[in-house]
Amino acid sequence: MSKLTVEEIEMVADLARLELSDSEKEMYSKQLSVIFDYVDMLDEVNTVDIVETCQVTGLEDVFRDDVVEVSDSEVVKKLIAQFPDKVDNLLKVKQVFDN
Amino acid sequence: MLLNELTITQAREGLDKKKFSAMDITKACLHRIKERNEKINAFITVFEETALHEAQIADDMIARGEIYDLTGIPFSVKDAICTKDSRSTGAGKILDDYVPPYDATVIKKIRKQGAILLGKTNCDAFGHGASNENSMYGPVRNPHDLERVSGGSSGGSAASVADNMCVFSIAEDTGGSIRQPASFCGVVGLRPSYGRNSRYGIMPMASSLDTVGPITKTVADLAVVQRIIAGHDIKDSTTVTNNVPEYSQLLHKSIEGLKIGVPKEYFEIDGMDSEIKTIIKNKIKNIESLGCEIVSVSLPHTKYAIPVYYLIVPSEDSSNLGRLDGIRYGVQAEAQNLHDIYTKSRAQGFPEEVKRRIMIGTYALSSGYYDAYYRKAQKVRTLICQDFERVFEQVDLLVTPTNPSPAFKLGEKKDDVLSMYLADVFVSPSAIAGVPSMSIPVEKTKKGLPVGLHIIGPRLFEGRVMQLGYAIEKFNN
Numbered sequence: 001m002s003k004l005t006v007e008e009i010e011m012v013a014d015l016a017r018l019e020l021s022d023s024e025k026e027m028y029s030k031q032l033s034v035i036f037d038y039v040d041m042l043d044e045v046n047t048v049d050i051v052e053t054c055q056v057t058g059l060e061d062v063f064r065d066d067v068v069e070v071s072d073s074e075v076v077k078k079l080i081a082q083f084p085d086k087v088d089n090l091l092k093v094k095q096v097f098d099n
Numbered sequence: 100m101l102l103n104e105l106t107i108t109q110a111r112e113g114l115d116k117k118k119f120s121a122m123d124i125t126k127a128c129l130h131r132i133k134e135r136n137e138k139i140n141a142f143i144t145v146f147e148e149t150a151l152h153e154a155q156i157a158d159d160m161i162a163r164g165e166i167y168d169l170t171g172i173p174f175s176v177k178d179a180i181c182t183k184d185s186r187s188t189g190a191g192k193i194l195d196d197y198v199p200p201y202d203a204t205v206i207k208k209i210r211k212q213g214a215i216l217l218g219k220t221n222c223d224a225f226g227h228g229a230s231n232e233n234s235m236y237g238p239v240r241n242p243h244d245l246e247r248v249s250g251g252s253s254g255g256s257a258a259s260v261a262d263n264m265c266v267f268s269i270a271e272d273t274g275g276s277i278r279q280p281a282s283f284c285g286v287v288g289l290r291p292s293y294g295r296n297s298r299y300g301i302m303p304m305a306s307s308l309d310t311v312g313p314i315t316k317t318v319a320d321l322a323v324v325q326r327i328i329a330g331h332d333i334k335d336s337t338t339v340t341n342n343v344p345e346y347s348q349l350l351h352k353s354i355e356g357l358k359i360g361v362p363k364e365y366f367e368i369d370g371m372d373s374e375i376k377t378i379i380k381n382k383i384k385n386i387e388s389l390g391c392e393i394v395s396v397s398l399p400h401t402k403y404a405i406p407v408y409y410l411i412v413p414s415e416d417s418s419n420l421g422r423l424d425g426i427r428y429g430v431q432a433e434a435q436n437l438h439d440i441y442t443k444s445r446a447q448g449f450p451e452e453v454k455r456r457i458m459i460g461t462y463a464l465s466s467g468y469y470d471a472y473y474r475k476a477q478k479v480r481t482l483i484c485q486d487f488e489r490v491f492e493q494v495d496l497l498v499t500p501t502n503p504s505p506a507f508k509l510g511e512k513k514d515d516v517l518s519m520y521l522a523d524v525f526v527s528p529s530a531i532a533g534v535p536s537m538s539i540p541v542e543k544t545k546k547g548l549p550v551g552l553h554i555i556g557p558r559l560f561e562g563r564v565m566q567l568g569y570a571i572e573k574f575n576n
Contacts, residue, residue, distance in 0.1 A: 009458070016417060016461040017424065018454055019442035028458050031516050035459060038517060039406040039472070045479050052477030053484055055307055055337065056533030056558075057294040062336040078184075078200035084431035093426060094437040 003033045102127035103263045107172055107320040110266055114161060114171045121157035121171030124266070125150055125215050128173045132217065132264045138245060141259040143178050143236045144186045145218035157213040167212035168323050174209065175259045177270040178219040179226055179252075180311065181300040182206055185216065189302045190234040191224040193429045193448025203300025204335065205269060205311050205328040212327065217265050220255030224450050225420065226276055226304040228252050229522040232513055233452040240509070241283060243548055247506040250280030256314050257284040267324055268314040273304045274408050275526030277312050278538040282501035282551025285540040287321050287568070288314045290526075292558045293533035294339045296325075297332030305415035308530050318539060318568040322346035325561060341559055349562040350569040355390035357567065359383075360494035364401035365525055372504045378542045378550050379500045385574055386498065386567070394494050398486040403479050404528040409520055410463050410476035411531075417460025423448065455516070480531055487532040491557040496567055499525050501538040501551030525553055535561045539568045541575060 004012075009029045013020045020028065085092040102124045105113065113119050129147055136142050150173065157171035176182055179189040181199035183206075188194045202210060210216065223233035231239040231254030239254035241247040242262040249258045253270035257280035260268050270277045272290040281288025289312040296311045303309060313324035329343040361383060366376060387393045425431035425444025432443035449457070463472035490497065503524060512519045529536040535558070538551035552571065556564040 004462070008462075012458055012462045012465065015465060016457045017421075017438075017441040017445055018449075018457060019439075019446035020454070024451075024454070028455060031455065032458060032462065034517060035409065035520075036462075036472075039410055039476075042403060042406050042410075042475050042479050045400070045403060045482065047475065047478035047482070050478045050481050052474055053480040054477060056484065057337055057339055059294070059337065059339065064333055064336075075200045078198070079428075082197065082428035084425060084427075084429070091427060094434075094440060096437055 003036055004029050101263070103131045105266060106316045107169070107266055107323050108317070110172055111168065115166065121161065121215065122151070122154040124171065125154035125173045125217070128217055128265050131262070135262055135264060139240050139242060139258050139262055140237050141220055141239055141255040141262065141264060142175065142218045143188055143190065143221050143255070146185055146216060149185070150215050150217050153215040157215060160213045168327060169209055170213035171215070172266050173215040173217050175217050175220045175256060175265040175268045176206060177222050177253050177256045177268070179222055179271055179302040180206060180269060181302070182216060182219065185219065187219060188236070189225045190222045190236055191423070191448055191450065191453065192235045193423050193425065193444060195430050197429055199300070201300065203311070204297035204332045206300065208328055209269065209324075220253070220259050220268060222255055223252035224453050225302055226252040226271055226273055227416075227452045227456050229275065229279055229519055230507070230512065231255065231280070232509065233450050235450050238509055241506045243285060244506065244546070247508055247548070248283065250283030250506060252276040252280075253314065254280045257281050257286055257288065260284070260286045260314050260316060267316070267320055269328070270312065270314050271301055272310050272312055272530065273308045274412060274530045275523040277314060278501055278526050278536060278551070278553065279523060281314055282538040282540070282549065283506040285543070285549030286314055286316060287318055287537065287539050288312065289321055289325060289537045289561065289564070290530065290535060291325065291329065291561055292535045294337050295535070295559065295561065296328050297330070297335040297338050299332055299334040303419040305412040306419060307415060308412065318565055318572050319347065319350060321537070322350055322565050339559070344562045346562050346565055349566050352566055353390070354567055354570045357391045357496065358394055358494040359386055359391045359567070360394050360396035360490055360497045362396050362398045362401065362490070362497055362499060364398055365499040368503055368524060370503060374544050375500050375502070375504065375550055379552060382541050382552050382571065383498060386571065389570055389574060396490050396494060396497070398490060398528065400479065400482045400486050401528055404483055404531055405520060405524055407476045407479050407483065407531055408523070408527040409459065410472050411480065413456040413460035414463045414473045415460070417457045417464065420453070420457055483528055484532045487529070487534055496563060497555040499553045499555070501525060501553040505544050505546070505548035505550060529555045534558050535564050537564050537568055539572060541571065
């Protein structure tokens, strides 16, 4: 019955940027297979000519004025204080591109 | 009666008549939290110092006659909702040290009235769960039986109200996260229509379903809080501009002549607890005796709600949770390169269930599967919405049980993922359709566990939902 192999789980985990242990891969392979087997019951519903629902409010084209709101300098300080790693007021990240 | 046990209505009256102060109620709540939180684990963070300071401010406001509905009333907030300068973890370790610099819109509205923020309540991490066992800060225990779950995801909010650690709470409901724990803990909880209350400042889960609402001790209290937090917000473009009614005034309208639908599918579910079935059927008879017309109706796509829910929600989830990567805020794992910072921060900072949802969603949205899963679920969602539209042409409201069983034991469903997902079987269809619904406690089982009655209304008819809830509450008393 296992629809999702460990290899597929590894591929999905990589897309989702999640490091999984071997036992987690086994577990999710089994559990996701059960879940996708279950949701397959939707196949019995005839949805020909049915438009998908993306939202339920019926609102369309909601606009607001395109004006720049200047953030309070205290808020800016607090946001910067949340950076896990920084140099002065700049966010520090590891190298993005390989050499 | 102890001050922490008061409802909003009772506290307002006592504060206005100067029988006690905001400081007195706040201290009574903090005392109760100290006495009980170790056992129940309803709060992740308690703000004792700032709460006392806010109580002083509220007493000053009252002294100078600046009095609003919630001035001097202590409340709690689900930890997945941002509160200014107050730690907000969402019950996930990836945000263990996160302190938002702003309040969510709904919280801002409440605090502007001089309500007192006591602390942040435990929940399933980022709203993922129906038992509160997916919190990285330990499960919440049910105040009615400490061996049982509080329900989830807003278990801490429901338990904090049920156990009188606060007067009311603000929580979030994506597919039952307010109503299901409210029912397990024996308190009142409202999921508003999608778009009625602003979601700005809420840690997002499934953007097309997320809502924010109150958990209170009575329906009258719920009407007060919902009136304050509802309304359009420029910062949430999905909020509607419709007028917000004076809910408290609607409560006293007679329910005589209302047509109440009872959907047959909700009573044919496998594994439905027979005691709950009997209690709810008796309640329906009570409603009839109050002058309502009971009509048997059908919502034929009910059984597809859970599969639709578990495709749409994890899909939107997996996308929303992409922002939690340990780079700009939150806890960053030790790693040699950028890729490993992402994968390790997320591996260490999310519990098993959150990872499971991210995996389900990523798979459902991945190339080749999008049409088969996400788009298919969105199409069946349309049919579920149409079920409700059709039925509300025939009846004014629907009543159902909130849950197929009372609160289950801790650990009982932990290894059976699908059975845990099915705990939301009665609360997810209305969430998918975006219509308002509320759980009110009606009776207890022989074991003393609360049972909730679920009232569902047409879009933006929260007032009518509360009107029936209030009549039933009065009848019960």
